Amino acid sequence: MKEKTKRIALAGMLTALAMIFSYIEAVIPFSVGIAGVKLGLANLVVLSGLYVLPARDVFTVSITRILLSSLLFGNLMALAYSLAGGVVSFFVMFFLVKHQVLSPVGVSTAGGIAHNTAQILVAYAVLQSAGIFFYLPVLLISGILAGIVVGAVSRRLIPVWKNILKGR
């Protein structure tokens, strides 16, 4: 029971943290002027969360974060893009973490790429122009760079969160 309370509390904290990251990125975009290139700080929460909490909880955290931050800092169009990217990247990262395929750096890279690819597909569906596929290489490379940063930070963060759950 006490374990469950801790899980709920941690999930709430992670949602708040992810919201803050979304807000920081909305205010100070770490982008280079190309649509879709971003650090994806909120991904840090989802990735690290997958190592310490049940996947169900992390999924709830991710979806809640996307709904709230899109409504607060974006618009409905942004919600569609974020939701597509968030859901696809969650399942990719969940699979990779569960089966221990890659390290956090690899997992977050894969998640970032999945996120960007899903958004390109949504953009293609909305805009009906193949021109956006020219963005793919840029988004792949930026996905790798962001993935390395987020993955490296995540490695430090996971033990800390594990200790919180254990109550130390």
Next chain:
Amino acid sequence: MEVKKFGKRDLLFIGVVLSIAAVFSVFPFFFQKEEGDTAVIRVNGEVTQVVPLDEDRSITVKNDYGTNVIEIRGGTVRISEADCPDKICADHASISKNGESIVCLPHKLIVEICKDGSLAEEDQEVDAVAE
């Protein structure tokens, strides 16, 4: 859940992604390198204006989503002003080559460069729909 250390598989994965990126970035150069002569403006996927590039002008596109000012100068096209929240389209470099495009996602606007015949088929398609 155990935290796996960075290893060969991570490197291999990143290598594979880099090569895919390389292939995709080289690919367009084989096909679309010539200068275009027409700018095609699309809103919501539908062609709204087809403008030749040989004459300098600026076009204001106003739709339900917002306003963009498209500037044509010396055969190149850029979005000089936009009231979208991110201004990514206005930051985009000028385009002039066949197949290049500037996208304003919030306004569902695309400006695409074409070369004479390359849009002919799509134009007919649009006409067919219009009928």
